[in-house]
Amino acid sequence: MATGFIILAAVTLGAALASVMLRRLVHCALCWTLSMAGVAGLYILAGAEFLGLAQLIVYVGAVAILIVFAILLTQRRELLSIERLTAGSWVTGVAVAGLVAGCLWIGLAYTRGLGGAGGASGGPALETRELGELLMGRYVVAFEVAGLVLTVALIGAVILALPFEQPREASGRRADRPAAGEGWDARRQGGQGA
Amino acid sequence: MNMEGILALTGWGGLRWVGPVELFERGPVWLRDWAVGWLPEGAKVWAEGLIPAVAVLAVFGLLFGLATVAERKLLGRIQNRPGPNRVGPYGWLQFAADGVKMLTKEDVVPRSADRVLHFLAPIVMLAPVALSLAVIPYGRDLVAADPRCGLLFFFAVGSAAEVAAFMAGWSSRNKYSLLGAMRAIAQMISYELPLVLSALTVVMMAGSLSLVEIVEAQSGYWWGVIPRWHVMTPWGLAGLLLFMAAAAAASNRAPFDLPEGESEIIGGFMTEYSGFKYAIFFMGEYFGMFAVSGLAVTLFLGGWQAPLAVLEAAPSYGWFFLKLGVMIAWFIWVRGTLPRLRVDHLLNFGWKYLLPLGALNLLVAMVWRGLGGWAFPGAGAVRWLACLAMIGLPAILWGRLLMRSRGWGPRVYRYAS
Numbered sequence: 001m002a003t004g005f006i007i008l009a010a011v012t013l014g015a016a017l018a019s020v021m022l023r024r025l026v027h028c029a030l031c032w033t034l035s036m037a038g039v040a041g042l043y044i045l046a047g048a049e050f051l052g053l054a055q056l057i058v059y060v061g062a063v064a065i066l067i068v069f070a071i072l073l074t075q076r077r078e079l080l081s082i083e084r085l086t087a088g089s090w091v092t093g094v095a096v097a098g099l100v101a102g103c104l105w106i107g108l109a110y111t112r113g114l115g116g117a118g119g120a121s122g123g124p125a126l127e128t129r130e131l132g133e134l135l136m137g138r139y140v141v142a143f144e145v146a147g148l149v150l151t152v153a154l155i156g157a158v159i160l161a162l163p164f165e166q167p168r169e170a171s172g173r174r175a176d177r178p179a180a181g182e183g184w185d186a187r188r189q190g191g192q193g194a
Numbered sequence: 195m196n197m198e199g200i201l202a203l204t205g206w207g208g209l210r211w212v213g214p215v216e217l218f219e220r221g222p223v224w225l226r227d228w229a230v231g232w233l234p235e236g237a238k239v240w241a242e243g244l245i246p247a248v249a250v251l252a253v254f255g256l257l258f259g260l261a262t263v264a265e266r267k268l269l270g271r272i273q274n275r276p277g278p279n280r281v282g283p284y285g286w287l288q289f290a291a292d293g294v295k296m297l298t299k300e301d302v303v304p305r306s307a308d309r310v311l312h313f314l315a316p317i318v319m320l321a322p323v324a325l326s327l328a329v330i331p332y333g334r335d336l337v338a339a340d341p342r343c344g345l346l347f348f349f350a351v352g353s354a355a356e357v358a359a360f361m362a363g364w365s366s367r368n369k370y371s372l373l374g375a376m377r378a379i380a381q382m383i384s385y386e387l388p389l390v391l392s393a394l395t396v397v398m399m400a401g402s403l404s405l406v407e408i409v410e411a412q413s414g415y416w417w418g419v420i421p422r423w424h425v426m427t428p429w430g431l432a433g434l435l436l437f438m439a440a441a442a443a444a445s446n447r448a449p450f451d452l453p454e455g456e457s458e459i460i461g462g463f464m465t466e467y468s469g470f471k472y473a474i475f476f477m478g479e480y481f482g483m484f485a486v487s488g489l490a491v492t493l494f495l496g497g498w499q500a501p502l503a504v505l506e507a508a509p510s511y512g513w514f515f516l517k518l519g520v521m522i523a524w525f526i527w528v529r530g531t532l533p534r535l536r537v538d539h540l541l542n543f544g545w546k547y548l549l550p551l552g553a554l555n556l557l558v559a560m561v562w563r564g565l566g567g568w569a570f571p572g573a574g575a576v577r578w579l580a581c582l583a584m585i586g587l588p589a590i591l592w593g594r595l596l597m598r599s600r601g602w603g604p605r606v607y608r609y610a611s
Contacts, residue, residue, distance in 0.1 A: 030357070030361065037354075049341060056350035056353060057349060062353075062383075
């Protein structure tokens with residue numbers, strides 16, 4: 001237990017440190033991914049199996065890829081490799097870090113348990129089944145609202161990604177688009193009657 | 195575990211007669227316990243974890259070698275040529291020659307490549323896939339690890355494959371590599387949803403995330419002959435078909451092998467890999483195929499359960515590997531039969547066809563459970579047919595509608611007369 005904790009904590013912290021110290025953005029993103037995987041390992045070590053695995057699926061499987069794609073698709077040469085690492089003074093950095101740590105400590109110190117078998121006895125605080133029952137019972141409103149917000153975000157992203165239509169007579173045909181009646185864009189707009 | 199078994203095999207007093215059925219069924223577990231018994235107290239915990247891991251890697255390593263030969267022989271049969279038949283009896287040792295060739299090849303790394311990531315990518319690809327083999331139950335007590343969320347574990351470690359594909363594609367500094375990585379990631383993300391949805395149906399019906407418990411939920415027979423596997427129900431049948439379509443895409447197998455479409459982008463994210471690093475990618479791909487096939491067997495085909503009560507005398511892991519072999523043969527057959535998809539067809543198929551049907555299948559499973567209370571004569575058949583129609587008709591009609599909206603139909607060939 002202790003050995004595992006030390007190894008996982010070292011990996012998590014080391015990767016987190018590397019993700020803010022390295023100069024190439026893609027390396028930073030990959031180190032951040034490793035750090036998230038380490039956090040997932042800590043969750044599993046603490047007995048929160050479901051949370052740890054969900055953390056892996058969400059952060060390693062989805063968010064990491066999202067970040068990497070964002071870096072690749074917004075390619076600006078000056079952003080791909082960072083010359084200066086610190087923007088402000090060390091004093092500001094330490095102050096912000098202290099503030100964040102304080103907020104986290106307050107949050108952890110005043111959190112009440114959710115009930116269940118009790119984590120202090122060494123066993124898992126919540127079995128996966130209990131977690132599911134809580135999410136579908138007592139916290140169903142919060143759960144469904146979160147799902148709704150994500151769905152709205154998804155629809156919004158699709159609308160943003162739809163081809164933007166310019167008034168025809170104002171600008172004419174854009175050079176990087178296929179002409180009307182040819183190619184994928186035209187067919188799609190015709191099909192939607194837009 | 196089974197103290198009597200250890201005694202029987204090691205002969206430390208109390209030698210006991212065990213029948214051949216019990217010997218084969220319990221043999222692997224006895225062997226493990228016997229090996230662990232020799233070790234000092236402190237090492238036992240480690241050995242109990244290590245021995246199954248080594249066993250799984252050894253078995254699947256050998257299976258990987260045999261599957262490559264089997265694939266080439268079967269593809270040869272499909273294409274009306276002999277396939278490899280020179281090394282060993284009927285060419286079955288071809289994989290050993292291939293392995294030696296791969297090991298002795300030069301390991302080329304492009305000059306402008308990101309060396310560290312280029313080196314790490316094959317490892318990040320193979321290690322999680324090997325991990326996911328740990329939670330699949332191979333026999334009655336043969337499972338390397340049985341976490342309470344086994345199915346979730348399978349998908350969680352599998353998600354690292356996307357990162358590995360990106361690492362390989364980006365670090366190679368080759369536009370074909372990057373294109374291949376982009377294709378691979380788009381495909382894996384799109385097809386993970388139908389894959390998880392069809393697995394979720396089984397979780398809902400079996401009431402557990404543990405793969406061992408899911409297999410146990412499929413034990414027993416209807417009227418003593420038809421096994422109670424999930425594939426014997428309408429939602430299970432549809433789920434298996436959806437699962438296998440999504441699994442072929444998730445493991446980058448033909449007809450969904452666009453990430454390494456040789457005729458378009460050379461070798462995809464593997465373009466700049468050679469020698470043993472390439473072999474590791476290759477191995478990762480095959481291990482991935484074994485893992486999803488094993489998961490399909492576990493979720494829908496009853497895992498290690500025998501198809502008939504009288505056949506339960508055969509060892510349970512034999513049944514598992516037989517079913518796994520059928521799955522692998524199916525993958526090879528599909529590869530030899532279907533042409534590669536285009537990338538927009540691939541994404542449309544995943545999002546517009548598999549995903550809605552997966553969601554509908556979840557609903558059908560609920561209806562199946564709801565209709566379980568019917569008690570009039572012939573209720574079983576009516577329930578079966580009603581549920582099949584609920585998923586089958588939309589599958590056909592929705593497919594036709596999608597094809598018609600794009601002006602596709604059966605192809606008419608005109609021959610010169």
